[in-house]
Amino acid sequence: MRNERLREAIRASGLAITELGGAVGVNGKTAQRWVYEGRTPRRKTADRVSRRLGVPVDWLWPAITGPDTGPDNQPRDFVRLYAHRAEAPRQLWHELMRGAKSSIDILCVTGLFLVEDNPSVDDLLARKAEDGVPIRLAMAHPTSPALRRRATEQQLIGALAARARAAISYFEPLTAIPGAQLRTHNLTAYSSIFRFDDDLLLNHHLFGVQNFLCPLLHLRRETEGGLFDLVTDAFDRFWIAAMPADPE
Incomplete structure (x- = not known):
């Protein structure tokens, strides 16, 4: 076959x-x-x-088993799947961010929900950066064709660009702290990625569906070259293609 x-x-x-x-x-x-x-x-x-x-x-090869799959043939990096991002407890986001000691990487369209769910997230990120935790934030450029196309698909014409500008303005002050970086991208983000050390939340994007209703996958790095590394490698490629933040 x-x-x-x-x-x-x-x-x-x-x-x-x-x-x-x-x-x-x-x-x-x-x-x-x-x-x-x-x-x-x-x-x-x-x-x-x-x-x-x-x-x-x-x-x-779905039937393959080995060091990065468990006895139920699930990837060892798999922790949990939430049917919708909104189902993940707010405390989960806060605890993962608060517990990060070596890296915080965020790739998203706007990421404003982080602020809306936790208004003190900027203070938390600032403290992390001051403690020496490298922070990389990659967000959609407000005027990018990819964002305009996404806004049309989600029936958010105008609103999504405004949220992108607001997000950049909100997070940009973090870059005054050494080790905290903010870039904007003009690419299609097929998923939003939120990495906190060896934990990662992956928010899949679906056509015509707003992100809070899309599935969220919680991964934890247990194997080398597994699903976790596949996602973080994708983040690194995205980061290279992004540019220093410019809301205009």
């Missing part, structure tokens, strides 16, 4: 099947067997394929 998921992931990467084999240390015929005969590679090889294609290993 063909592995259509693997085939599509290879196609999306721009590689030929045989090229993928060479990239992960096997011959081209072996890679072809994965696709056309549905064979499953060894775990370490599967992990290399996952990293090369940027796709979770358990999505490519």
Whole structure:
């Protein structure tokens, strides 16, 4: 039985099947067997394929088990899924942010809900930055085509740009503290990412659905090269593409 998921992931990467084999240390015929005969590679090889294609290993091979999956075949990095972001307790956000000691990374459209749910969030972030915790905030630029398109899809024309400007104005003073950075992006954010050390909240985005109604995934880093690392690597790529904050 063909592995259509693997085939599509290879196609999306721009590689030929045989090229993928060479990239992960096997011959081209072996890679072809994965696709056309549905064979499953060894775990370490599967992990290399996952990293090369940027796709979770358990999505490519759902039956695979190994060091980054638990006995129920769930990724070890998985903590909990909330059907809607609004279902996650406010205290969860506060405790994760308050407990961060090595990194706080936030990628979102505006992030104003953080302020609306906890008006003292700027003070908390300021204290963290003063304590030496690196903070990276990446938010949508108010005039970006991606934001305008998103506003149209969510029927928030005008309102979303205003919220983006308000968010930048609110969080920009943090950058006066060494180690706190704020950037804006013109890219499509497929998810919002909130990382606090080895805990991460991933808010999926759905077409025509406001973010507070979209699912929220809580991850905790338990394995190297697992789902947690996949998300943080995506954040790093986004961060490189973002630019210093400019609300205009």
